[in-house]
Amino acid sequence: MNISLQNVDKVSAVLTAQIEKADYQEKVEKALKTLRQRVNMPGFRKGMVPMGLIKKQYGTSVLLEEVDKLLQEKVGEYIRENKVNMLGTPLPKENNINFETDENFEFSFDIALAPEFNVELSAADNLDYYDINVTDEMVDQQVKMYTQRTAKYEKVEDYQDNDMLKGLLAELDENGNTKEGGLQVEGAVMMPSYMKNDDQKAIFNGAKVNTVLVFNPSVAFDNNEAELASLLKVKKEDVAAHTGNFSFQIEEITRMIPGELTQELFDQVLGEGKASNEEEFRAQIKEAIAKQFEGDSDYKFMIDVRAYLANKVGKLEFADGLMKRIMLENNKEKGEEFVNENYDKSLEELTWHLIKEKLVEANGIKVEQGDITDMAKETTRAQFAQYGMINVPDELLENYSKEMLKKRESVEALVNRVIESKLGDALKAQVTLNHKAVSAEEFNQMFQ
Template sequence: MNISLQNVDKVSALLTVQIEKADYQERVDKTLKTIRQRANMPGFRKGMVPMGLIKRQYGTSVLVEEVDKLMQEKVGEYIRDNKVNMLGTPLPKESNANFETDENFEFSFDIALAPEFELELSNADTVDYYDIEVTDAMVDQQVKMYTQRTAKYDKVEEYQENDMLKGLLAELDENGNTKEGGVQVEGAVMMPTYMKNDDQKAIFNGAKVNTVLVFNPSVAFDNNDAELASLLKLKKEEVAEHKGNFSFQIEEITRMIPGDLTQELFDQVLGEGKAHNEEEFRAQIKEAIAKQFESDSDYKFLLDVRTYTMGKVGKLEFADGLMKRIMLENNKEKGEEFVNENYEKSLEELTWHLIKEKLVAANNIKVEQADINNMAKEATRAQFAQYGMINVPDELLENYSKEMLKKRESVEALVNRVIESKLAEAMKTQVTLNHKAISVEDFNKMFQ
């Protein structure tokens, strides 16, 4: 077998494969023998069908299959061994091979080559890095959430914001009387704080137990069918028939009293001995929030590195004809119109992919199994942190991360996250960072 590669231009090449009978004959004979051993034909015992008959019936199809398998195997080896920087897959050119009569075959493939380019980064290159500010209000909110876990609930006589009300809800007619056959809900529970309409919310200010108030649930909750259906105990499609006023007789007012900031709470949230007073507790909470923000900042930093490096490299040359054929091959069901509409965007993504590969290679970034395992734990830890769970036992993290590693898609995503994490760290030491303090609100606006 002979395989050769001839460059057509800087970004495309012609790969030629010449296959002789000696290259494939042993494979073909072995497959035909296997078929003979298993063949069941009338008039012959199993395994005793004459080889000549087997060859006449199966010879051509076996030859086609074995030549194709051999060619794919050897072409793959050639591309790997010769480090051909190919994009996509080889595109077969039309062949005049006749498998009925020929013994030697020649096949040709169009190859799209990755464009060559240079890219070096140093402290002469400046990229923005956004430091998201952790405010006292954020820390207050997080601390409040923790104290609410140990809260107690008291029955009170007068309503204040965030209190929960329980009572009799009754639909009224146009004259303000209880509507005959109307909706009535005993033990209806609601929190006026979550009403969307301020005027309706104000009706409950200072209300006391046994007070009867009149309000409009539809207006109060801005015609949200799901919320109204839950409150009125109706199906969502029935809500539209009950848009009028309701009376609400308050039977009970419940107030949540947050728990105290105790050593027990500090240990429960952070781990034993990590904080000994409120000041230390708040400092640890602030640090945890900052850690969560750091990954967001790194993500934005890599996006800015992408924009910066793509501008520095400029527009790369691609074999457009071949690239469109490859794209069409991968999106047959979507057709040429899809390819034409999305081609430039796909080149943009491909350009960044090639740049990222070069940066990864230049920084000798490798992904080990331990990196994947650690990233799975960090991803799990981050998920728990979203719910305010900072002190998660290692055993629990281990169990959750093991489940994540069982899914191939999850592993692929974790590998990519490891690469991007290591790349961000490497880039932060190579380029000059233009640090910019920013609020979380303004930071999030950049992604809208």
């Protein structure tokens, strides 16, 4: 079997494969013998059908199948061994072949080649790196969340902000009297601190148990159908029929009393012995928040690297006609309109993919099984950290990561994250970083 590659231009080529009878004959004969053992044909015992009949009935289809397998195998070998930097898959040209009469075959394929370009980074390249400030307020909020987990709930006599009220809610008429046939909700529960209107919220300031107050739920909750339907115990579509004032007789006031910052809490959150007082506890919390922000900063850095290198490399040349055919082949159900609308965007993604491949190779980045396992654990740890769970037992991390590694799509995502992480570290060491301190709000606005 003879395979050759002829360049049409810098980004396209034609691959030709010539197959002779000697290349496939043995495989075809073997396949027909195997088929003969399985075929049931009227008038013949199983396995005893004359080979002539087998060849007459199945010879062409078997030939086609074996030639196709041989073609895929040898073309794949040729591309790998000759390091053909191909994009997508070979696209068959119109080959005038008759499998019923021909013994020798010639197949031709259009090949889209990756464009040649150079890319490198050095200390002469300056890129911004955003260090997100961890404020005392962030630490306060996190500490508050931990103390709320161990909070107690007490019944009190007077209302303060964030207390929960329970009582009788009754609809009033235009004269301020209980409306005949109006809504009444026993054991209605609400938290005035969640009201949108400050004037309505102020009505509850300093209120005591057994106090009867008058307020307007529609105004208080800014006509939010979901909140009003929940409070008034009606369907959303019926909320509009109850826009007047209501009385609320306070039967019960419940206050959350946050837990104390004890050694037990420190050990529960951070692990035993990691902090022995509030100052050490807050320092560890600040460090944990900073660690989460570091991942966000690295993510932004790689976005900026991508834009910087795309501009540095410039617009690459692609075999547009072939690339559109490949894209259409992969999106047959979406059609040519989809290809035309998304082609430019797909080239942007492909350009970054090619740039990243070169950088990965240039920096000798490899992904080992241990890297994937570690990334699975780190991903799991980060997910728990989002909910304030810092001290996650190793056994739990192990179990969660093992489940993650059972799914092929999860493994692929982890491999990509390992590559991004290692590449990011390598590039940060090569370029000149312009460290810029920003607030979390300023950082988030960069993505809007």
